[in-house]
Amino acid sequence: MKMQQTAEGVARPAGRPRSEKAEKAIIDATLDLIGEGIGVAELSIEAIAARAGVGKTTIYRRWSNKEDLVVDAMASLKPPIPLPEQGASVRDALVTYLRVIRDESSQVRTRCIMNIAMSDAERHPRLAERFREIAVEPRRRAVAAVIQRGIETGELRPDLDAEMAMAILSGTMMWHMKWAHQDRQPSDDLAERIVDEALKGFRPRPGED
Amino acid sequence: MKMQQTAEGVARPAGRPRSEKAEKAIIDATLDLIGEGIGVAELSIEAIAARAGVGKTTIYRRWSNKEDLVVDAMASLKPPIPLPEQGASVRDALVTYLRVIRDESSQVRTRCIMNIAMSDAERHPRLAERFREIAVEPRRRAVAAVIQRGIETGELRPDLDAEMAMAILSGTMMWHMKWAHQDRQPSDDLAERIVDEALKGFRPRPGED
DNA sequence: TGATTTCGATACGCTTGAGTTTCGCAACGC
DNA sequence: GCGTTGCGAAACTCAAGCGTATCGAAATCA
Numbered sequence: 108m109k110m111q112q113t114a115e116g117v118a119r120p121a122g123r124p125r126s127e128k129a130e131k132a133i134i135d136a137t138l139d140l141i142g143e144g145i146g147v148a149e150l151s152i153e154a155i156a157a158r159a160g161v162g163k164t165t166i167y168r169r170w171s172n173k174e175d176l177v178v179d180a181m182a183s184l185k186p187p188i189p190l191p192e193q194g195a196s197v198r199d200a201l202v203t204y205l206r207v208i209r210d211e212s213s214q215v216r217t218r219c220i221m222n223i224a225m226s227d228a229e230r231h232p233r234l235a236e237r238f239r240e241i242a243v244e245p246r247r248r249a250v251a252a253v254i255q256r257g258i259e260t261g262e263l264r265p266d267l268d269a270e271m272a273m274a275i276l277s278g279t280m281m282w283h284m285k286w287a288h289q290d291r292q293p294s295d296d297l298a299e300r301i302v303d304e305a306l307k308g309f310r311p312r313p314g315e316d
Numbered sequence: 317m318k319m320q321q322t323a324e325g326v327a328r329p330a331g332r333p334r335s336e337k338a339e340k341a342i343i344d345a346t347l348d349l350i351g352e353g354i355g356v357a358e359l360s361i362e363a364i365a366a367r368a369g370v371g372k373t374t375i376y377r378r379w380s381n382k383e384d385l386v387v388d389a390m391a392s393l394k395p396p397i398p399l400p401e402q403g404a405s406v407r408d409a410l411v412t413y414l415r416v417i418r419d420e421s422s423q424v425r426t427r428c429i430m431n432i433a434m435s436d437a438e439r440h441p442r443l444a445e446r447f448r449e450i451a452v453e454p455r456r457r458a459v460a461a462v463i464q465r466g467i468e469t470g471e472l473r474p475d476l477d478a479e480m481a482m483a484i485l486s487g488t489m490m491w492h493m494k495w496a497h498q499d500r501q502p503s504d505d506l507a508e509r510i511v512d513e514a515l516k517g518f519r520p521r522p523g524e525d
Numbered sequence: 526t527g528a529t530t531t532c533g534a535t536a537c538g539c540t541t542g543a544g545t546t547t548c549g550c551a552a553c554g555c
Numbered sequence: 556g557c558g559t560t561g562c563g564a565a566a567c568t569c570a571a572g573c574g575t576a577t578c579g580a581a582a583t584c585a
Contacts, residue, residue: 122529122584123531123532124583146436148358149357151571162532163573163574226431226432226434274496278491279480279484287483304477307516308513308517309516309517331554331559332551334560361544363542365563370562371564371565376545377562
């Protein structure tokens, strides 16, 4: 594979360059299929190639196995974290955050992707790590910042454990979305109710401090 | 298929009766394989038959497809709910409850089964329904009873929403077990810390009532 | 123009597992 | 003993999908 020098000095291989469009089509097809409820195990390279309108060779030239492809596909997801506006109250910021989780959890596509992240993660550590990195950590940091600010303004208890608060807020919403929506869709004010309930324990106790 | 009358008057088919031992072996093998991390998609009848020391025909005679078998296997699980002793305080009862969840979530086998229940549930509604029925509902009721008692004794706020409390307790523990144990195993006092944090919001506010 | 590489398409050999059938034996009631 | 049904084992057909190879066309650079 001879290299050639471009004007910018970047080495590039001779011959026809790889198609970025094909690459994107492959990633999109993978996410589409996953979003339709196909698990990693059932996911076939042939189906991805067909969906992407691409030859199998084009896939194998880029990824040597299915797991690598799925990891890259998951990593390509840009999590829509509308970071809570810094001007709002802690309550409003947390409500906004939980509303995002609720809305995402209502979409079949997001739920399927989350299922894969959570379930197949047991067998594919790299996938779990990547998902944590792109989807969990940024949010954890965002919530931690909100909580830190709340502590500084006195809206929250000074000894509040941000990690615990994060777990309570996210965990409670996830539990509701997973196990409580069997008969009815989530009520519109679910985010508010969770935040208000949690804040009962998060706020400073009157008569203390 | 001719029927015959037993002494008890129960109709039973002619010929050799089906082996309960084989049936149990099939169920056990299924749960074993699932517990080892085999997903429903990769789970093969052949592997189950081999593991159970049974012919494939013996499986097909009882279950017409894989989903039916998995549903029955999951349903055979007796969830170990050590119902909190009624004498203990609400705090102790809830700590006991969360400890059970934590201990279960630490076992690979239980985690695999839960993963299947939660993830494959999206595609297999009967499986989700059954799991909810045998694993979620009994616990929900147990916790609801504890909370009801706490409200009656004045240990908890009279307007506390039992459903919300359940979601907070279980959801928070599940979140921790799923996303917080990446670097270290759960601390021994995790159950206590969650309950104490939650109770800060669950107890009556001083000066109110 | 020629060398090189990628493109999509198609075909190929191979493995896995589904679901069925057949076999000889075992367990039951009569 | 006889009829019936279940048993495990093995063989079978069939389909899906893997990973590789080959094809002619297209894209890029020297």
